Amino acid sequence: DSLSAARKxxxxxxxxxxxxxxxxxxxxEGHGHLDIDPRLRANAARIINLERKxxxxxxxxDDAEKIDPEGFIKELDARVTxxxxxxxxxxxxxxxxxxxxxxxxxxxxxxxxxxxxGHDEEPSVCDTSPAKAGNIFSGTSHWKQCLIRHDHVTKIxxxxxxxxxxxxxxxxxxxNVESDLVVGNHTEESSFKAKGxxxxxxxxxxxxxxxxxxxxxxxxxxxxxxDAERADCHRIQADTLDECAELHVILQGHH
Amino acid sequence: xxxxxxxxDTMKSLRLLLAALAVVTAVxxxxxxxxxxxxxxxxxxxxxxxxxxxxxxxxxxxxxxxESQLDARLDPARIRRAGSLKHRVEELEEHHCPQHSHQCGxxxxxxxxxxxxxxxxxxxxxGEDEKHCALPTKEGDSFVGDVVYDNCTRRRPEHxxxxxxxxxxxxxxxxxxxxxxxxxxxxxxxxxEAHASLPADGIYTFAHNELYLxxxxxxxxxxxxxxxxxxxxxxxxYIIHELSHKACAHFVFTRKK
Numbered sequence: 001d002s003l004s005a006a007r008k009x010x011x012x013x014x015x016x017x018x019x020x021x022x023x024x025x026x027x028x029e030g031h032g033h034l035d036i037d038p039r040l041r042a043n044a045a046r047i048i049n050l051e052r053k054x055x056x057x058x059x060x061x062d063d064a065e066k067i068d069p070e071g072f073i074k075e076l077d078a079r080v081t082x083x084x085x086x087x088x089x090x091x092x093x094x095x096x097x098x099x100x101x102x103x104x105x106x107x108x109x110x111x112x113x114x115x116x117x118g119h120d121e122e123p124s125v126c127d128t129s130p131a132k133a134g135n136i137f138s139g140t141s142h143w144k145q146c147l148i149r150h151d152h153v154t155k156i157x158x159x160x161x162x163x164x165x166x167x168x169x170x171x172x173x174x175x176n177v178e179s180d181l182v183v184g185n186h187t188e189e190s191s192f193k194a195k196g197x198x199x200x201x202x203x204x205x206x207x208x209x210x211x212x213x214x215x216x217x218x219x220x221x222x223x224x225x226x227d228a229e230r231a232d233c234h235r236i237q238a239d240t241l242d243e244c245a246e247l248h249v250i251l252q253g254h255h
Numbered sequence: 256x257x258x259x260x261x262x263x264d265t266m267k268s269l270r271l272l273l274a275a276l277a278v279v280t281a282v283x284x285x286x287x288x289x290x291x292x293x294x295x296x297x298x299x300x301x302x303x304x305x306x307x308x309x310x311x312x313x314x315x316x317x318x319x320x321x322e323s324q325l326d327a328r329l330d331p332a333r334i335r336r337a338g339s340l341k342h343r344v345e346e347l348e349e350h351h352c353p354q355h356s357h358q359c360g361x362x363x364x365x366x367x368x369x370x371x372x373x374x375x376x377x378x379x380x381x382g383e384d385e386k387h388c389a390l391p392t393k394e395g396d397s398f399v400g401d402v403v404y405d406n407c408t409r410r411r412p413e414h415x416x417x418x419x420x421x422x423x424x425x426x427x428x429x430x431x432x433x434x435x436x437x438x439x440x441x442x443x444x445x446x447x448e449a450h451a452s453l454p455a456d457g458i459y460t461f462a463h464n465e466l467y468l469x470x471x472x473x474x475x476x477x478x479x480x481x482x483x484x485x486x487x488x489x490x491x492x493y494i495i496h497e498l499s500h501k502a503c504a505h506f507v508f509t510r511k512k
Contacts, residue, residue, distance in 0.1 A: 039304055043311050050311075053318055057325065064328045072337055076344055083347045140363060140380070151365075230362060246351075250362045 074226030082224060093201035095119045105201030110169040120201075129228040130205060131171040131198035133161045137221070137231065139249035141179065146217065146237065146244030154179045154247055156207070156219065156233075161198075171198040175207050177219055192216040205231065208238060217244055338485030357462040359383045369462035374430045391487035392419050392434060392459055392466055398480075400492045400506030407476060407503035408494055410442045410451065415492070415506055417468075417480070420454075431458045436468055438478065466490070470497050480508065 086094040088102035095101040095115035107114040109126040119125065129135075137156040143149045160174040178191040192213035196206040203223040209216040221233035228251070235245035327333075352358045352366035359365040359379035371378040373388035400415045416439040423433040438453040455478065457468035466480035477497045482490045487510075494504035 039308065043308055046311055046315065050315060050318055057322055060325045060329065064325045067328055067334065076341065079344050079348065140365070248362065248364050
């Protein structure tokens with residue numbers, strides 16, 4: 001009896017130990033599943049949301065790039081200054097800000113400070129990028145007189161520029177002026193070679209047709225939008241300075 | 256001998272029992288050890304997960320911070336204010352377009368006839384003429400105007416209220432909806448307190464963002480409201496002589512909310 005009793009106890013103990021082992025092993029796994037994974041899973045969901053958010057931000061960034069507060073203020077400043085006018089003469093440069101000083105436009109950007117505040121040699125004034133060779137400015141020409149033409153696209157391609165060390169207040173440029181004229185139901189290209197200069201004081205680009213193209217009208221552009229990318233241009237009769245056409249150009253391939 | 260065998264059996268079973276006990280003890284001990292070790296790991300894991308969550312929080316925060324910076328730049332109210340300022344400068348500049356024409360604006364200026372703005376057909380090269388065609392003077396809208404100067408009205412009121420009664424947009428011509436409005440005038444002088452409600456017909460023109468009301472009385476005084484094209488909660492209202500279009504009174508109007 002004692003033998004069978006002892007056996008019984010033994011088996012019970014063996015079973016118990018096996019069960020204990022199983023239960024312990026089980027609880028160990030279960031513990032992990034219950035406590036850690038949900039937090040990580042929730043975090044993964046948040047990361048997926050963040051990825052979506054980042055993708056939507058790319059579009060917003062593109063939109064935001066088109067809004068340029070600093071450029072806007074510069075443009076308004078330039079336009080208000082234009083409306084206000086200056087008391088300076090035709091061939092003079094105003095020293096900017098609240099200064100009432102005028103200097104000759106031949107002294108602007110000549111590497112020598114002529115304004116008391118040095119405005120005539122400031123980098124914003126002496127920016128050479130409007131007259132950089134390789135620039136292509138494009139816009140629509142609207143003829144008011146001289147020629148009977150529909151509105152058409154005109155391109156100004158600056159082909160070369162040179163600035164002399166002993167006379168740096170002008171940049172001498174060469175350009176091709178190309179127009180896509182609408183004739184009947186097809187477009188025809190009309191182009192001419194021109195040479196001229198860029199004048200820092202008035203931010204003005206002047207292009208005259210070269211001798212072999214002297215039946216074309218000159219182009220005068222003013223970079224009066226507060227940047228080096230946009231200009232209001234006119235086609236003019238070189239001798240009388242009559243304005244024949246309006247042309248608003250913008251630098252191509254610039255972002 | 257039977258006892259001996261029994262005893263031997265008992266001994267055997269006892270030995271087995273001991274062995275079983277040893278196994279149980281070992282398992283328990285092992286489990287205990289495991290548990291301690293496991294706890295250590297758990298702390299490690301918890302800490303690592305906390306770190307991950309914290310980093311996710313930080314990244315979330317900086318992404319939303321960046322978004323709010325973008326939103327600040329894209330803020331429509333700010334863009335409207337900038338537009339209103341630009342409009343004021345445009346008013347000072349020489350007009351680039353002839354009378355009765357509309358400036359398409361943007362970097363590609365073009366003048367088109369007034370009659371083509373918001374007519375459902377794109378006439379500007381940049382399509383601007385069909386982009387801003389939401390009517391600011393809808394049925395039920397009400398605007399209160401405060402006097403700036405007044406040299407011609409009979410009642411000389413401090414305030415005028417313009418209430419839009421109805422709007423008719425013709426399907427075949429959408430560039431200038433017909434407006435029916437009431438001009439409410441309340442006057443309070445030493446002698447009398449009076450209220451007038453003058454029904455007036457008119458039009459809204461999208462080309463110039465103008466509300467024009469024909470003279471409601473037989474004094475030849477018409478009403479002209481000029482929005483700046485950006486801020487549609489305010490406009491300048493003028494009392495004008497119908498024939499000469501000369502302004503003789505000016506009120507500044509605000510949308511009643």
